[in-house]
Amino acid sequence: xxxxxxxNLPILVVLCPLMMSLIVVLIPNIFLSSLxxxxxTFVAFIFSILLYQEVQIHSTISYALGNWAPPIGIEYVxxxxxxxxxxxxxxIGFLTTIFSSKVMPDEINETSISKVYSLWLLAIAGLIxxxxxxxxxxxxxxxxxxxxxxxxxxxxxxQKDKQALVAAYNYLIIGAVGATLYVIxxxxxxxxxxTLNMAxxxxxVVDLKNNKALIAGFGFMIVGIMVKAxxxxxxxWLPKAYAYAPSAVxxxxxxxxxxxxxxxxxxxxxxxxxxxxxxxxxxxxxxxxPLSIIAMFAGTIMAIYEKDIKRLLAHSSVAQIGYITLAxxxxxxxxxxxxxxxxxxxALIKGALFMAITSISxxxxxxxxxxxxxxxxxxxxxxxxxxVICSLSLAGLxxxxxxxxxxxxxxxxxxxxxxxxxxxxxxSSALSVIYLWKMIEALWLQQPKKxxxxxxxxxxxxxxxxxxxxxxxFGLDASFVVDSSIEAAEKLVGVSx
Amino acid sequence: xxxxxxxxxxxxxxxxxVCLLTPLLSSRTILRDILGPLGxxxxxxxxxxxxxxxLNGEQPRLxxxxxxxxxxxxxxxxxxxxxxxLVASVxxxxxxxxxxxxxRGNKEKNQTRFxxxxxxxxxxxxxxxxxxxxxxxxxxxxxxxxxxxPLVTHKQNEMAQKAGRLYxxxxxxxxxxxxxxxxxxxxxxxxxxxxxQNGVLDGRMNPEYAPYLLAMFVFGIGxxxxxPIHKWLPAAMVAPTPVSALLHAxxxxxxxxxxxxxxxxxxxxxxxxxxxxxSNWLVWLASFTLLTTSIIAIYKDDIxxxxxYSTISQLSYITLxxxxxxxxxxxxxxxxxxxxxxxxITLFFVAGAIYVGAKMSKxxxxxxxxKSMPLIFLAFFVGSLSIIGVPPMGGSxxxxxxxxxxxxxxxxxxxxxxxxxxxxxxxxxxxxxxRAFFFKKEREVKIKIPIxxxxxxxxxxxxxxxxxxxxxxxENLTSIMVNKL
Numbered sequence: 008x009x010x011x012x013x014x015n016l017p018i019l020v021v022l023c024p025l026m027m028s029l030i031v032v033l034i035p036n037i038f039l040s041s042l043x044x045x046x047x048t049f050v051a052f053i054f055s056i057l058l059y060q061e062v063q064i065h066s067t068i069s070y071a072l073g074n075w076a077p078p079i080g081i082e083y084v085x086x087x088x089x090x091x092x093x094x095x096x097x098x099i100g101f102l103t104t105i106f107s108s109k110v111m112p113d114e115i116n117e118t119s120i121s122k123v124y125s126l127w128l129l130a131i132a133g134l135i136x137x138x139x140x141x142x143x144x145x146x147x148x149x150x151x152x153x154x155x156x157x158x159x160x161x162x163x164x165x166q167k168d169k170q171a172l173v174a175a176y177n178y179l180i181i182g183a184v185g186a187t188l189y190v191i192x193x194x195x196x197x198x199x200x201x202t203l204n205m206a207x208x209x210x211x212v213v214d215l216k217n218n219k220a221l222i223a224g225f226g227f228m229i230v231g232i233m234v235k236a237x238x239x240x241x242x243x244w245l246p247k248a249y250a251y252a253p254s255a256v257x258x259x260x261x262x263x264x265x266x267x268x269x270x271x272x273x274x275x276x277x278x279x280x281x282x283x284x285x286x287x288x289x290x291x292x293x294x295x296x297p298l299s300i301i302a303m304f305a306g307t308i309m310a311i312y313e314k315d316i317k318r319l320l321a322h323s324s325v326a327q328i329g330y331i332t333l334a335x336x337x338x339x340x341x342x343x344x345x346x347x348x349x350x351x352x353x354a355l356i357k358g359a360l361f362m363a364i365t366s367i368s369x370x371x372x373x374x375x376x377x378x379x380x381x382x383x384x385x386x387x388x389x390x391x392x393x394x395v396i397c398s399l400s401l402a403g404l405x406x407x408x409x410x411x412x413x414x415x416x417x418x419x420x421x422x423x424x425x426x427x428x429x430x431x432x433x434x435s436s437a438l439s440v441i442y443l444w445k446m447i448e449a450l451w452l453q454q455p456k457k458x459x460x461x462x463x464x465x466x467x468x469x470x471x472x473x474x475x476x477x478x479x480x481f482g483l484d485a486s487f488v489v490d491s492s493i494e495a496a497e498k499l500v501g502v503s504x
Numbered sequence: 505x506x507x508x509x510x511x512x513x514x515x516x517x518x519x520x521x522v523c524l525l526t527p528l529l530s531s532r533t534i535l536r537d538i539l540g541p542l543g544x545x546x547x548x549x550x551x552x553x554x555x556x557x558x559l560n561g562e563q564p565r566l567x568x569x570x571x572x573x574x575x576x577x578x579x580x581x582x583x584x585x586x587x588x589x590l591v592a593s594v595x596x597x598x599x600x601x602x603x604x605x606x607x608r609g610n611k612e613k614n615q616t617r618f619x620x621x622x623x624x625x626x627x628x629x630x631x632x633x634x635x636x637x638x639x640x641x642x643x644x645x646x647x648x649x650x651x652x653x654p655l656v657t658h659k660q661n662e663m664a665q666k667a668g669r670l671y672x673x674x675x676x677x678x679x680x681x682x683x684x685x686x687x688x689x690x691x692x693x694x695x696x697x698x699x700x701q702n703g704v705l706d707g708r709m710n711p712e713y714a715p716y717l718l719a720m721f722v723f724g725i726g727x728x729x730x731x732p733i734h735k736w737l738p739a740a741m742v743a744p745t746p747v748s749a750l751l752h753a754x755x756x757x758x759x760x761x762x763x764x765x766x767x768x769x770x771x772x773x774x775x776x777x778x779x780x781x782x783s784n785w786l787v788w789l790a791s792f793t794l795l796t797t798s799i800i801a802i803y804k805d806d807i808x809x810x811x812x813y814s815t816i817s818q819l820s821y822i823t824l825x826x827x828x829x830x831x832x833x834x835x836x837x838x839x840x841x842x843x844x845x846x847x848x849i850t851l852f853f854v855a856g857a858i859y860v861g862a863k864m865s866k867x868x869x870x871x872x873x874x875k876s877m878p879l880i881f882l883a884f885f886v887g888s889l890s891i892i893g894v895p896p897m898g899g900s901x902x903x904x905x906x907x908x909x910x911x912x913x914x915x916x917x918x919x920x921x922x923x924x925x926x927x928x929x930x931x932x933x934x935x936x937x938x939r940a941f942f943f944k945k946e947r948e949v950k951i952k953i954p955i956x957x958x959x960x961x962x963x964x965x966x967x968x969x970x971x972x973x974x975x976x977x978x979e980n981l982t983s984i985m986v987n988k989l
Contacts, residue, residue, distance in 0.1 A: 403680075404650075405643035411572065417685055422692045426685065433681045440676060444669075452657075452665060485572040 013061060017070040017083040020054040020093065021136045023047050024100075028128035031121055040121035041108050044128055048104045051135065052097040055090075062090045069141070077141070078204035084141035088278070088495040091347055092138040092270040095354045099262040100131045106362055106470040107255035110369050114167050114253045123163055123253070130156035130259070134267045143193045143279075144203045146271065147186065150235065153267070154182045157260055161252040168374075174247035181234060181244040189231025195224030209279045222286060228275055229290065236268035238295075238332055239302030242325045246309075249321035254365035257317060261324055262358030266350050269331055273343065277499040282338055296336040300428075302329030303435040310442045316364050316375040319442060320357065323401070326435065327353050333428070334416055340496045342419035347492035349412040352481065356401045356409055359474040363394040366471060370461045380446060382455030389468050391450055393475040398443040400478045403436050408481040411489065508557065508564030512579050515550030515589065516630050518543045519596070523623035530616040540600030540619060547593040547630065554634075555586040559980060565636060574696065577643070578636035582701070582770070583985040584838055587978060588762045589633035591845045595754050596626050598960035602853055603746035605956025609860040612744060618658060622747070624651040629755035632762065637697040638687045638771070641763060642679070645727070648759055649675045655747045656740050667739040674736040675726045683724030689717055690771060699766065701987070703773015714772070714782035721767045722786060727760025728823055729816045731793040737816055741808045745856030748808055753815055753848035758841055761822040765837055768826035774986065777829035778913065790824035791921045793817070798928035805866050807855040810932060811848070817925065818844045818891065824918070825906050831986035833909020838982045839975070840902035843890060846967045847899055850887035851933075853961040854880050861953035867936055872945025874937065879958060881940045883965035888933035890968040892926060898971025901979075 012019070027047035034040045061068055062085060070083040085093070104127075115123050133153025140146050158179045164171030197203055199220050200211040215221045230241075237245040245265075249257045280287050306326025313319040331353070334346030367383060367390060368375045384391040400407035413436065420428040481488055506514070522543035529536040557564055558581060565580040581589070603622065607615050628648035635641035649672070657668035691697050694704045705714065726733045740752050768777065777783045794817050801813035818840070825837025857880050858864050862873065874881045890897035893904075903922065910918040 405639075405646055413684075414575070414688070417688045418692060421685065421689055426689070429685045429688070430681065433685060437677050437680050440680075444672070448665075452660065483569065483571060485575070486570075489572040 013057065015070070016054055016058050016061065017068055017085050017139055018072065020051055020058060020097070021083075021132055021139060023051045023054065024128040024135070025132035028125045028132060031128060032125035034121050035118075037112065037117060037120050040124050041104075041111070044124045045104050045108070047128060048097065048101040048131065051131070052101040055093045055097040058085055059090050059094060061085070062087055078202050078207035081145045082141040082204055082206070083139045084206070085139060087491065087498050088274070089138050089270070091351060091491060091495055092267055093135060095266055095351055096131065096134045096138070096263045099354055099358050100259065102470045102474055103255060103259045103262070103358070103362075106258065106365075106467065109464060109466040110255045110365060111253065113369055115163060116166060119163065119166075123160065126156045126159050126163075127256075127259070129153075130160060131263075134263055137267045138270050141205050142203050143196070143205055143208065144190075147190050147193060150189065151186055153264070154186065154235070157248075157256075157264060158182065160256045160260075161248050163256070164251045164253045167253070168251055170247075171251035174251040178244045178248040181241075185231045185234025185241070187231070188227045188234070192224045192227030192229075192231060195220050195227065199224070205274070205279050209281070212280060216284070225280065225286060229272070232268055232272050232275065235265075236272055236332075237265050237325060237328055239298050239305055239325060239329060242302070242306075242328070245325060246318050246321040249324070249361075250315060250318040254361075254368060258358055258361040258365060261320070261361050262354045265324070265328055266354055269328065269346075269350055272332070273335055273346070273499060276335065277343065282500050288338070291336045291338050295332050299329045299333035299336055300431060302326060303333065303432065304438070307435050307438045307442070311438065311445075313442070314377045316377065316380070316446065317361070319446075320360055320364065323439065323442065324357055326439065327357070327401075330412075330416060330432065333432070334419065337420055337423050337425060337428070338500070339419060339423050340493075340500050341415070341422060343500055344489075344492040344496035345412065345415035345419045347495050348415050348485075348488055351488050351492070352400075352408040352412045355474060355478050355481065356397055359393065359397040359471065359478060360401065362471045362474060363390055363397065366390050366467045369467065370463070371459070377445065377449055380449040381453040382450070383459065383461075384447075384450035386455070386459045386461045387463050389463050390471065393468070393471050394450070395447055396475050397478055398447060400482070402440050402443055406479065406482045408478045408485070408488075410482055411485040415489070506553075508554075508562070508581075509566045511550050511553050511557075512564055512566045512581065512634060515547050515554060515593065516579070516627065516634065518546040518550070519623045519627035519630065523620050523627060526616060526619045526623065533615075536616065536619065537604040540603070540623065541597050543623065544593060544597030544600050547626075548590070548597060551586070551590045551593045551630075554581045555590055555977070555981065557581070558583050558586045558984065559977065561984075575639060576637070577640050579631070579634040579640065580636035581634050582766075583981040584762065584766060584769070585633045585635070587838060587981055588758060588841060589630055591758065591842055592626060592629045592633060592755050595750060595845060595849055595964070598964050599746055599750035599754075599849065601956055602749065602856070602960040603744075605954040605960075606744065606746050606856050606860055609954040609957065610744070612658070614658070617654060618744070621651050621654045622750075625655065625751055625755055629759050632759045638690060638699065639697050641766070642684060642687055645679060645683070645759065645763065646676070648727075648756060649679070652740075652747070652751055652756060655751065656743045658744055658747070659742065664742050667742045670739045671736045674733055678724050678726035678733055681724070682720045686717055686720035686724055689720070699770040701770060701985070703769065703776050704771055706773055706776040711780040711782065714776070714780050715785065718772065718782050718786065721771075722764070722789075722823075725760050725763050725767070727756055728764045729757060729760060729819050730789060730823060731796065734793070734797065734816045738809055738812045741806075741812050745808070745852060745859060748812075749849050749852035749856065752812070753852050754845045757815060757819055758845060761819050761837075761841065764823050765826045765834070765841075768829075769834060769985070774829050774831060774834060777827075783827040783829055786827035787824060787915060787918065790820045790827055791918060794820035794824065794925055795921060795928070798925050798932070802928065802932045805868055807858070807865055807867055807936070808852070810867065811851055811855060814891070814929070814932065815848060817929075818848065821902075821906060825909060828909050828913045828915060828918070830909045830913040832905055832912045834986055835979070835982035836902050836905030836907075836909050838985065839905055839978060842978055843898040843902045843968070843971055846964055846971060847887045847890035847897070850883055850961060850964045850968060851891070853957070853964060854884040854887070857953050857957045857961060860957060862949045862951050864949070867939065870936060870939045871943035872940070873949070873951075874940030876949075876951050877940075877953065879962060880953065881937050883961050885937040886965045887968060888937070890971075891933060892929045896969060896972045898968050898975065900972065901975050
């Protein structure tokens, strides 16, 4: 029994939320549907932990879907690289589901809650599928599943604020363009190599150096993924979508959605294609590197001038994604590892910050802007405490998870002879202190306009406390994150680099 | 016999314990106020034991936590650290007593919060003193900045908020943008975050890059207040005086110059510096800061502002001593950490006493008040003599060594700089007791100075004299530091 379970884990981790989403939509009872959602995300999280253990033993698990042997059939690959996003998605999915149980009914009509949970599970399933699959076209399918589910989720925000419809429409159109570009790229590659399996692709593209169709296909694929990963300047859908989605949805999307696409980007750059190839070197140093640096600053500066807190955090995400792509762009083993460390830590940080802001807006029953934060810190000490810790983590202060990311990122860029990059990274992170400080100052130092009495709800702050604790824990004992990221980087760019 | 690990823990944790216990006792003010001095006594006892062990040729160390491979939090007691640790913990006893007198005498709000962060800052300073590697040093350097922010903005008014912003942006900004990459640069070059007594860079780093790395360190360590990043120190003077006294004359700024000296001696190494001349530019920058801020101090009428600029100037003595890259100058710089701390804390105590007792903060208001507060102004006089470097005060030793060091490394101009600055010191410091004792009184003021303020002031004043006669153990420590013993 356990053998069968272990053997089928790679597909079970996807199927568990996918199947449950079909069941949940049929259940009108709010309590039951949220319980089922909770259960299935929890099981998916357990599965991902089991997978992690398996990967430690076997290093790579290949699963042939329907027993059609790859490269003909669809292959699911779990290795030391893909296990990182799987753990992130299932962990955050699980935590946000706990969190959503109280927040969701506040923003969504009773009749639509089970539909929302169904979409919720669908989005999670899509994201997990995206990172487990080893097939370039199957990847597109999952990309669309997760995107369309997220678009619908964002649109659900319209019950509170009609702007959500515009945001969702933007997201839909831009996302569809991205997906189309990606699939055109896949089509071109399929045309010249005759395969869709990524491992197989990587063997066949070696012989096709300087093939024009290959270069075009690669370009389409990369741009398509960059849209999904919200890499500057293809990020324009992101701030609005995060800002107007129902609160719990923004937490989920901010922490997981772009992470999966970033993983795909790394996979295509380093695993399908070869880092030693001129095409990749040029892409990294002339496209991704400059765009990342611009993103770092543009995102931060936009955040400094933003008044709406959810949108502020979304702008900050754009900058943080810049750090991750910058790490990939440097292209050494150490820097790719640093990128993965930050993928993990940023999911924790941004998830926590969005959770904190969502809790605040739940308590005060208003959109959270800088001006109505005044003096709330005293009224909700637990939420405020978590918010401060996670802000410090975002700024990269020592003893938090964010510091570990910064440390490895800086070290990687200095050892790749990029002292100036290191200084730029630190300069932008010093700038990020400005917007964080503005929020903390408003929460703590300013006097509230009128006396506010708020009773913090344990159903809301439990998951916030857990994720804040993780932020500190992974700052004090980072070996799990660091070791698995270094192993992932070794697998992607080779041991010697 | 207590093991060295426990001894380090006792010294470091007693301020942290004070910080944690204070909020529990917030309603019992007497117990709460005793905690600080008590913690100071325990902590200084530990610091003295650690110093004794260094004199016996041992090297206490403690591995606390391994964060990831190659990154850990560890503590090692070096001669330099032993000295800084002793200064911070001993002076904390008196500053803690003094702050009780000050906070009560001034009827300040939020006293519990004040004591919490006060103890926290001392804890951070001690952790810096015993930091065993560069990362631990950096971490507690930041903790110190953050724990002093609520103290600087204690009054929570517009001015305090503005000063707090300047304080944070300079200290955090410089440390994050320059100090952190400099540390990581050393990590990349040497492959570890460890330091060693003779430096770690010799033979591993291209000497051509050394001045740039040094510049990143020098401007990254904002707490050492070299020009042009000195502005935060005068801004921080909005804080209550006990904060200015312990933190901005001792713990914070000394943490800055301590870090600077540690980097110069234990990362670069004196030999490496003198061989490559990487620190030559720093000699001139420090000399410039030293003279310029002395001149600015003359024009400041606010007592605390004048003392702040005087502090910046005295900090440059220490940086200059390290930059001269000779063993004698390094010894002088290290001794100056002690002697200046004792002298300057006395001067700040006096400034606070005058503010609490007579509500005066301007020098021009002091005319003729010497007779009504004779002990206080006497303490100021003695403290000033020590800062100026007149025997029989402790300050004379450090200046003596610094001048010898300048001669040893062949910087004759620097000796002249020291002489000119001594004259300037005398000019701007002596004005205060001179006005108090010899000028005519302009108006009558009711004076009431709490006894808890007078006593610590007199004790630290007495310490400056004691240091003249009992400098030997400290000198031995500095000799161990530069490998003379």
